[in-house]
Amino acid sequence: MFSTFLPSIYRILVCLMVLTGLAVQAADTEGDAIETTSEFLPLSLEELMDQDVTSLARKEQTVKETPSAAFVITSEDIRRSGATNLPDILRMVPGMDVGKINAWNAGVSARGFNDLYANKLQVMVDGRTIYDPLTSGVSWGQQNPFLKDIQRIEVIRGPSGTLWGANAVNGTINIITRSAADTQGGLVSAGAGNKEQSGGVRYGSKLADNTYLRGSTNAVYRDANVDATGKSTNDFGNAETVNFRLDSQLNSQDKLMLEGDFSNYKQNGYFVGVSSATPPLWTPNDFGKTGINSSLQGYWTHQTETGHDWKLNMAFTYTDWRQIVDQMSRTSYVLDFQDSLPVIGRHNLLWGANFQTTSDQFQNSLTLAFKPDNFTQNNSGIFVQDQIDLSKDLKLTLANRVEHFTYTGWETEPNIRLLWKANKIHSLWGAISRSVVVPNRAQHSINLFTPVPGMQTPFLLAIANPQMKTENLLAFELGWRWQAAKNIDVDTALFYNIYDRMQGTVITSTSYSPIYGEILYAQVGNYRQVKSYGVELALNHRINHRWRLQTSYSAIGFDTSYNNSLIWLRDPLAEKNYDPQQLMSIRSQFDVSNDVEFDVWGRYVDQIHKDRVNIPSYFGLDVRLGWHPLKNLELSLSGQNLLYNQHPEFSDILYYTVASQIQRSYFCQISWQF
């Protein structure tokens, strides 16, 4: 059959896919007109002003019409959260677990498997991936964009590998920055508090008709946190970023975007490594990481006379960091093409191709080495998606991506999705998908020699596994959206995931060295099978135009099978212990008066047991008071983690041997537009 043969995809221009959640189908009947309008009514005036009047219908879908667990964080949500960094903002997403390891670094994951190197999320900025191919995780501490430049953050939980490629296994995050046309004029923002000082400047101007340019720069300094005994963990540091963006609508058919980003950071902290072959071997505070990230990316969209929509996207990134135990520099080049075809009968076809090449170069040390010390990886793939309108209320999506990776060869990531809009109040969706986590550079080539954390001896030698295969996920999802009342909507998702060939690290053997004492040899491999199941619930309640409540709750369970007779490096029941079984969040945005905002955010995070450390459950409480004394002036005072002087959120056994405690903090901010 034609349609089953065509593996379809569902790749979005992501942005496109969930675009603010608001684009809607052509209103060809009165009922649709009202429905379309009703979707805009819950938006705040700020959000409304961000909406484009026209947009490309075929590539956009409202969250309500997306057959997957989608969630959008708006710029208004970011502003009113009081949060000053990306991980804190992501706590808004139902089911998203965020654990701060120190002032800069965090584990961020959805649907389990959280870790400093959580490797199952695809994270992008304007479509450019920012996860680190060394670990397949995101170094969140190295991502410090000017938050006022973010228009929205779109999150899809669950697999979207067909759309976004390998590693979009448990979810995809796309951070979308404001267009240059939306950021005209100037903005100055500065803030200071007991833990952080930060600020930024932005200026945008019109270069020609339909061509806009803006530049922005921001800097942040964070103070050190403390350990359980109140002693500093030395995780202070600073980061500076410069960014420009050019948007040009060349004509009614062609659009160009060019964006450049350069950031520089210096972060300190403890790291236990071997810095010399003779005693004292290492010192506990010899870790500091300095580095730069830079990127240049652009896209060109074109509508052909025959009704095709093309998008050509390319990105060049350069990353360089150094720390006492090693240094790395890496370049990556991505080319991505997509073509959305005119509608053929009931079929809405989209296809695309991508190519990526990444080359790195390490300077190795005794503690941390990657062999070979330079390596190039290529991956290329194609995808096809067919969205079939079975009836007015029933949409079937068939999609597949076939991709080739240097380490593992060919992989395929198909999915099938069905959306049924039962009526105006209820809609149901279901999906079955396959996704893969590709082995990363570290798993294939690491040589890590370090004392076992918390002890002077024995030492640990973690060695690479060139036989490492992909981790595979087969995912089953069900979703239900319910417009409970005009001002209340409920979004629920259920999932059952089967992960095959999951990574695990076993102690393979031991030896004795006169200098180091006992040495344990560890190696990662595809040793385990894990099943996870859970529920995510989001409730949006607009009580009146002054008051809005957003609530989310999630619960997750795991069933892990592995060989009990092996000696595991980390807790073998990792998933069950590493991820909170329940998460809850309640955000209240309240306008006390026209000029005063009072916002409260409460969270509950269940206990975890990580790296032999018990981290008790905790309640997070953040409060923000905002005041607009003048039209273009905003003052705010916010407090975070108000319930505790300090408390632990997370742990990491290999890198940050002493996890910081997260302290109560205050932050006062002023921002002025001109």
Place this chain on the structure above:
Amino acid sequence: MLLLVPSGQAATLNREYPLKVAYLFHLAELTEWPAPANIKICLLGDSPIREYLPALAGQAVNGGAVQISINQGMEGAECNIIFLANNAGLTPELSARAINQHILLVSDMEGFAALGGMVEIALRDNKLKLVISLEVVKKAGLKLSSKLLRMAEILE
């Protein structure tokens, strides 16, 4: 049913009128009338917004439910907000009536605020902006919240 996208033509989706209705909703919420009442929004003249306005009917604003009148005339209708389909509707009689009866005059016609109207929903760079003639609003005894004014362009 398939998406009604004409082939060979860019599938541009127009969200202009749904957005304008959402702006009216915020205007209803963020305007203070001298005598609180259930808000009635009337359309004067013929505008594509007619098809979308019913979405506001029954919506709660400040404790009451919004009423909609989309018949072209508004004789006998006690409107709190009048949306004018064109600038020609902005007659001296209507302006006088708006000032005496505390009616907020809104339109999406270019130059509406400058011509003596109160709130213009203007299209700028593919986005909708509010242009407000604050003096006329005040004359009508209406008070716009500063939250609204913060987001708008004010004509002096």
